[in-house]
Amino acid sequence: MKVFLLLLQLAPLISGSIVINEPSDIIPEQQWSSDNAIKADYDIPVIYYQTIANIAPYIVAHQRKTFQNAVLKDNSNDTSVLIAANGSVVHVIDTEVIKFGYSSDLIQASFFGTNAAVLAANHSQLYLSDVNITTHNGAANIYAYGTDTVVDAENIWLYSSGPTAHGLYASGNGTINARNVQVFSGGNRCSAFSGDNPAGYIYIRDSVARTAGIGSAVGFVLGEMNLTNVVGSAERSPAFFTIGGAVGSCTNCELTAGLLAGLVIFGLDKSSGVNYFSLDHTKLTITDETAPALWFGGVVGEVYVRHTELVTSSGILAVANYSTITQEFNFYAGYYDDPSAVNTADGRVFVEDSTLTGDLVAFNGSTLGLHLTDNSFWTGKGYIGYGSADLGVVLDASSVWNLTGDTALLNLTNAVTTFSNIRSNGFSITYNASAPANRPLRSRTFKLEGGGTVSPMSRK
């Protein structure tokens, strides 16, 4: 079953003109629309221990075993098809896995892999090559659970319909390394690649992902996730949700996001560490007309943008908000939705060798800083969305700010002391003369090319 198409040898995949095949070309999404309409039932208690046992018709425990040229199936609820557990080493080659059956408990399925078609758990090694996995009714395709559990996968075709059916899913510190994956999910909360409690480690190369549902990202990052040469489209989701102290990267990727933002970086409180995400030689297009490229809520986050394009139709580059994401992943939650979960955000965006367009917007106690280096060119302005909030801009001597509206900053740091690298287009910048970052400006006013000025804010 050599299903792999030539396109995956096309590296780099960034081209925009080639036709990318993915699993819903073969099983149309519409064929499973009632399955895809089932909403994830997240309104249940969160229990951090296992209450539903992992069962399956094919279970390997404490053993080595190979499945080759097989067709493995199961139709029961809360049941996997194949489990490799307790120190097993399992190879699955040229095999097709087909699973039906519902999950009765989203938390058990999310934290322990119940109902996942293929599960590797508890210090097991699972090797998959030329494997085709189809699930219906809401089941993850491949799940890795536990420290020292590693799934290595190549030439993998994954299809799912139904809710909470992630493609490659790792939790409990499990690891997945995969290349040549084609993945499609039709349901809600079904990210192509996903980590879960307390962390999953996911490394993907040369792959294609498409998701159709709300809350279904290309990547849900909890732990660590690195994508290299990935073409991904999330029709009704950000390309990434990344939470708390997670670390993620996209290198040489072409991604499309359809709802909320390109990247949603969120947390429930700021104590879970700094979130890092890097976008390198990547193009991220955001089709939602109101959505920013980068969104920070309730988190301390740093995004590194290197030789990358961020294309929005909203004209908003980044938002830092007093907010988080609702359980349904469909809108930005505010104080009235969940007072205990919302918090301010501190977002910092470090840009290298990139041309970006779009505004910076900070809300209600949040802070947002943009650092432009290495021949970067930014067209945009900054403003406050609600209440009082802080914005900062740092420019090195090789970067240019093309100003599109009057902007008030807490910090303005410019390596060009004459400000000749800011094109004002008639607009002006004010800065807070008392802020320590602005000491070198010594409360002076500077004239900008195009008629505007840089001057101290008037004291209230």
Ligand SMILES: *[C@@H]1O[C@H](CO)[C@@H](O)[C@H](O)[C@H]1NC(C)=O
């Ligand atoms: C994978 O399996 C599905 C379901 O059996 C089938 O429709 C599809 O053609 C297979 N895909 C490939 C690429 O073999």
Ligand SMILES: *[C@@H]1O[C@H](CO)[C@@H](O)[C@H](O)[C@H]1NC(C)=O
């Ligand atoms: C793995 O071992 C645990 C106990 O350590 C046991 O509860 C579980 O049933 C075992 N799994 C399998 C598949 O045998």
Ligand SMILES: *[C@@H]1O[C@H](CO)[C@@H](O)[C@H](O)[C@H]1NC(C)=O
């Ligand atoms: C499986 O789950 C579905 C959906 O919740 C339910 O309708 C069906 O009765 C369950 N089947 C069994 C055998 O419990």
Ligand SMILES: *[C@@H]1O[C@H](CO)[C@@H](O)[C@H](O)[C@H]1NC(C)=O
């Ligand atoms: C993994 O180990 C835990 C703890 O011993 C056990 O409860 C669970 O059933 C095991 N998982 C599998 C798939 O055997």
Ligand SMILES: *[C@@H]1O[C@H](CO)[C@@H](O)[C@H](O)[C@H]1NC(C)=O
């Ligand atoms: C995951 O790692 C943490 C921290 O090392 C550890 O406490 C926890 O037991 C691990 N979880 C599993 C399921 O291995």
Ligand SMILES: *[C@@H]1O[C@H](CO)[C@@H](O)[C@H](O)[C@H]1NC(C)=O
């Ligand atoms: C994943 O990417 C991060 C951020 O770029 C990097 O620090 C980390 O070393 C990478 N991990 C692996 C295993 O490649």
Ligand SMILES: *[C@@H]1O[C@H](CO)[C@@H](O)[C@H](O)[C@H]1NC(C)=O
């Ligand atoms: C900002 O957060 C508020 C809730 O605090 C929310 O109503 C609003 O939609 C959010 N806006 C953006 C652009 O994030």
Ligand SMILES: *[C@@H]1O[C@H](CO)[C@@H](O)[C@H](O)[C@H]1NC(C)=O
């Ligand atoms: C603004 O933040 C304060 C907490 O500092 C909070 O009480 C208030 O509800 C927030 N308002 C909005 C619109 O987010």
Ligand SMILES: *[C@@H]1O[C@H](CO)[C@@H](O)[C@H](O)[C@H]1NC(C)=O
């Ligand atoms: C402003 O500069 C200070 C250092 O003086 C820094 O700690 C803070 O994060 C900066 N804020 C923004 C929004 O750039």
Ligand SMILES: *[C@@H]1O[C@H](CO)[C@@H](O)[C@H](O)[C@H]1NC(C)=O
């Ligand atoms: C600079 O901004 C102005 C609008 O203020 C815009 O018309 C112009 O196209 C921008 N220049 C570049 C090179 O993007």
Ligand SMILES: *[C@@H]1O[C@H](CO)[C@@H](O)[C@H](O)[C@H]1NC(C)=O
């Ligand atoms: C200016 O900065 C000072 C010192 O950081 C701060 O106390 C003050 O509130 C700021 N003023 C405004 C208008 O942001």
